[in-house]
Amino acid sequence: MTVIGIVGLPGSGKSEAAAVARDLDVPVVTMGDVIRAACRDRGLDPATHHGEVAKALREEDGPAAIADRSLPLIEDGLETADTVLVDGIRSDVEVDAFEAAFGEDFLLVAVEAPFETRAERLDLRGRDAGGEAGGESLAERDDRELSFGMGEAIDRADVTLENTDSLEAFQDRVRRLLTEGPEALAEARDR
Numbered sequence: 377m378t379v380i381g382i383v384g385l386p387g388s389g390k391s392e393a394a395a396v397a398r399d400l401d402v403p404v405v406t407m408g409d410v411i412r413a414a415c416r417d418r419g420l421d422p423a424t425h426h427g428e429v430a431k432a433l434r435e436e437d438g439p440a441a442i443a444d445r446s447l448p449l450i451e452d453g454l455e456t457a458d459t460v461l462v463d464g465i466r467s468d469v470e471v472d473a474f475e476a477a478f479g480e481d482f483l484l485v486a487v488e489a490p491f492e493t494r495a496e497r498l499d500l501r502g503r504d505a506g507g508e509a510g511g512e513s514l515a516e517r518d519d520r521e522l523s524f525g526m527g528e529a530i531d532r533a534d535v536t537l538e539n540t541d542s543l544e545a546f547q548d549r550v551r552r553l554l555t556e557g558p559e560a561l562a563e564a565r566d567r
Contacts, residue, residue: 387494403453
């Protein structure tokens, strides 16, 4: 059994890693889906109230609230698969929750890319990287994410996947991680 947690700043490639996992039939638990479900439970539109509900959940149930709500979904995935990928870790407190639940079977993976690369990707995806039209800029999003404790979570990663070259090369590294384990990535670097 392995639970792989993915952490990274906006535009780094977390969703791309999750897509590779889905292609390999690895169950994916997206922590944002937990928040969207909580929005619907409260009769709120997830598109409008996502951040507000995420904050409320943490205030009501503690800083690990979203991780705690993800645990049953992860355990459901482990009933039918040896590996589950968790997308959307935002803080060191959430890392603590997953480490407490899964111990040495939890592997934290940081996905990293330079600011300029992430800004270009978000621009291509139609997301507002520059903050025009009243949207939140990428720098503001980074600051918000880091204020949750994401920097501390990234620093604690067992494995770091650099996402600076082609999409195909990144997908290959994620595929190797999921099928061969983190040792395969170290071996590839040493060649």
